[in-house]
Amino acid sequence: MKYCFGVDIGGTTVKMGLFEAEGAIVDKWEITTDISDEGSAILPNVAASVGKKIEEHQIDKKDIIGIGVGVPAPVTSDGVVNGSANLGWKYKEVRRELEELSGLKAVIGNDANVAALGEMWKGGGAGEKNMIMVTLGTGVGGGIIIDGKILVGANGAGGEIGHICVNYDETDHCGCGNCGCLEQYASATGIVKLAKKKLGQEMRTTILNKEDVTAKDVFDAVKAGDEVADEIAVEFGKYLGYGLANLAAVCNPSVFVIGGGVSKAGEVLIPYIQKPYLERAFFADKQVKFVLAELGNDAGICGAAKLVMDD
Amino acid sequence: MKYCFGVDIGGTTVKMGLFEAEGAIVDKWEITTDISDEGSAILPNVAASVGKKIEEHQIDKKDIIGIGVGVPAPVTSDGVVNGSANLGWKYKEVRRELEELSGLKAVIGNDANVAALGEMWKGGGAGEKNMIMVTLGTGVGGGIIIDGKILVGANGAGGEIGHICVNYDETDHCGCGNCGCLEQYASATGIVKLAKKKLGQEMRTTILNKEDVTAKDVFDAVKAGDEVADEIAVEFGKYLGYGLANLAAVCNPSVFVIGGGVSKAGEVLIPYIQKPYLERAFFADKQVKFVLAELGNDAGICGAAKLVMDD
Numbered sequence: 001m002k003y004c005f006g007v008d009i010g011g012t013t014v015k016m017g018l019f020e021a022e023g024a025i026v027d028k029w030e031i032t033t034d035i036s037d038e039g040s041a042i043l044p045n046v047a048a049s050v051g052k053k054i055e056e057h058q059i060d061k062k063d064i065i066g067i068g069v070g071v072p073a074p075v076t077s078d079g080v081v082n083g084s085a086n087l088g089w090k091y092k093e094v095r096r097e098l099e100e101l102s103g104l105k106a107v108i109g110n111d112a113n114v115a116a117l118g119e120m121w122k123g124g125g126a127g128e129k130n131m132i133m134v135t136l137g138t139g140v141g142g143g144i145i146i147d148g149k150i151l152v153g154a155n156g157a158g159g160e161i162g163h164i165c166v167n168y169d170e171t172d173h174c175g176c177g178n179c180g181c182l183e184q185y186a187s188a189t190g191i192v193k194l195a196k197k198k199l200g201q202e203m204r205t206t207i208l209n210k211e212d213v214t215a216k217d218v219f220d221a222v223k224a225g226d227e228v229a230d231e232i233a234v235e236f237g238k239y240l241g242y243g244l245a246n247l248a249a250v251c252n253p254s255v256f257v258i259g260g261g262v263s264k265a266g267e268v269l270i271p272y273i274q275k276p277y278l279e280r281a282f283f284a285d286k287q288v289k290f291v292l293a294e295l296g297n298d299a300g301i302c303g304a305a306k307l308v309m310d311d
Numbered sequence: 312m313k314y315c316f317g318v319d320i321g322g323t324t325v326k327m328g329l330f331e332a333e334g335a336i337v338d339k340w341e342i343t344t345d346i347s348d349e350g351s352a353i354l355p356n357v358a359a360s361v362g363k364k365i366e367e368h369q370i371d372k373k374d375i376i377g378i379g380v381g382v383p384a385p386v387t388s389d390g391v392v393n394g395s396a397n398l399g400w401k402y403k404e405v406r407r408e409l410e411e412l413s414g415l416k417a418v419i420g421n422d423a424n425v426a427a428l429g430e431m432w433k434g435g436g437a438g439e440k441n442m443i444m445v446t447l448g449t450g451v452g453g454g455i456i457i458d459g460k461i462l463v464g465a466n467g468a469g470g471e472i473g474h475i476c477v478n479y480d481e482t483d484h485c486g487c488g489n490c491g492c493l494e495q496y497a498s499a500t501g502i503v504k505l506a507k508k509k510l511g512q513e514m515r516t517t518i519l520n521k522e523d524v525t526a527k528d529v530f531d532a533v534k535a536g537d538e539v540a541d542e543i544a545v546e547f548g549k550y551l552g553y554g555l556a557n558l559a560a561v562c563n564p565s566v567f568v569i570g571g572g573v574s575k576a577g578e579v580l581i582p583y584i585q586k587p588y589l590e591r592a593f594f595a596d597k598q599v600k601f602v603l604a605e606l607g608n609d610a611g612i613c614g615a616a617k618l619v620m621d622d
Contacts, residue, residue, distance in 0.1 A: 130465040146462055153563025154441040157595035164557045165591060178591060246475040250561050252464020280476060280489060284385060284468035
């Protein structure tokens with residue numbers, strides 16, 4: 001039996017998993033992310049935790065394929081990070097450092113990309129080789145899988161789908177400095193903004209409260225048959241569906257996997273996205289499936305494990 | 312010495328080349344494309360022409376790596392075409408048929424994608440591994456190279472960059488049925504349309520003639536200092552630059568290679584595209600280079616040769 005580790009480094013905790021090569025999760029645990037001193041202890045802590053688990057499970061080190069890691073930053077194809085605000089890292093040769101610390105092969109990827117790989121391996125995209133994962137959270141992130149491999153790009157910034165422009169008339173600025181980014185409409189914060197704008201102009205009765213509305217409230221109200229909430233969801237879906245139509249013309253995926261906090265609303269989301277998508281999609285891309293992500297917080301460790309196994 | 316053939320099948324002629332594996336072109340010739348009887352003679356004619364050249368150059372068949380082919384249609388990763396209007400083909404297992412006809416390994420790709428691979432190998436993108444080629448011809452085509460490989464997509468329709476939407480307010484229809492496609496503004500025909508619209512409203516003196524204006528006329532007038540032509544080029548560049556900014560957020564290339572008939576205008580094009588690109592590009596994509604294609608009509612045969620060599 002061969003094994004590998006999947007590691008998902010976040011700004012607060014490091015999620016870790018020990019996997020059998022066939023895919024079963026043997027063990028799953030977390031350690032705290034120590035971001036003091038420019039995050040200098042993060043990789044030593046990961047290596048130490050891996051070492052402890054190898055002992056605990058009495059695994060022969062030669063049966064371990066390696067450690068896959070997702071980090072919240074662009075990562076070059078040789079495992080270098082040029083700075084991660086969440087972890088306090090500046091330039092860091094993550095692959096080299098972790099290999100030296102652990103004595104194991106390490107493969108490093110961007111966390112959103114790695115989560116996409118996890119969903120392709122064991123989640124909503126299982127069985128597919130050309131997949132786009134869209135993560136609707138505080139922002140809009142994504143991971144693009146082409147022929148089974150992460151689209152990394154020239155400097156690790158592939159799949160930044162939250163920053164494609166979907167509204168050239170927008171005058172409000174996105175966090176990135178541009179105007180009209182997908183993230184301004186399809187993230188949890190974007191949906192709140194759409195909702196507040198709508199509720200500010202609205203005369204009809206609605207169960208939504210302008211002063212205190214969340215993305216979850218909007219989709220709960222949609223499920224309860226609220227007409228105003230439905231129109232907010234239509235607007236959200238229009239921007240997202242149009243954006244995904246452009247992505248499909250570029251990447252020609254077979255499936256979109258929708259994840260992140262907003263996706264907890266469930267299947268109700270899909271038609272709001274798919275209808276405008278079909279209005280704008282290139283004819284060769286009309287058959288693309290839309291599914292929800294399935295792995296939740298485990299997507300990162302699963303994708304990280306897959307990353308090192310595929311290397 | 313190892314050899315391979317690069318074949319670029321068009322609706323009128325088939326361009327063919329015999330290459331040394333190191334890249335030198337040994338021989339280059341054309342045959343007529345016989346599109347009668349649903350194009351049934353095209354592959355037999357290609358195989359016969361290859362066989363004749365092997366004899367002529369007295370090459371041992373075991374020294375031939377194979378035949379790379381570009382065709383004007385989407386091609387799946389196993390070399391199947393589901394129809395090509397230009398060639399008269401319906402469903403056709405191109406790879407299998409050509410291998411049976413020739414007794415050589417064959418690898419098939421979409422012609423625009425294959426031309427992009429050619430430009431990466433020996434042209435404007437030489438030395439790069441993440442490249443987007445934009446072909447500004449009658450339409451707008453493209454080829455996306457990720458980590459040295461063509462982005463093929465789930466059913467061979469990757470890189471259809473002429474059909475990303477760059478103007479959500481457009482009411483005129485593109486040939487594909489959508490409104491606001493990049494092709495409507497950045498192709499030779501798109502530029503003529505922009506020019507006619509502008510000239511119809513224009514009071515200033517210009518050397519351009521509304522009744523009889525071509526894309527070449529516009530850029531010739533730009534070079535002559537014509538103010539109206541400059542404004543047409545600004546509009547063309549805005550749509551193209553904005554579209555490429557979206558492409559960069561998805562693919563994070565290191566270089567854009569601009570090819571096709573419109574690119575014959577030369578270096579004068581680049582600043583018109585690059586300025587709006589920089590206004591809209593995600594910060595990680597600001598350094599992307601813009602260059603002109605270098606191989607002209609040879610891009611297809613070069614890329615086809617590279618395709619079979621890399622397989």
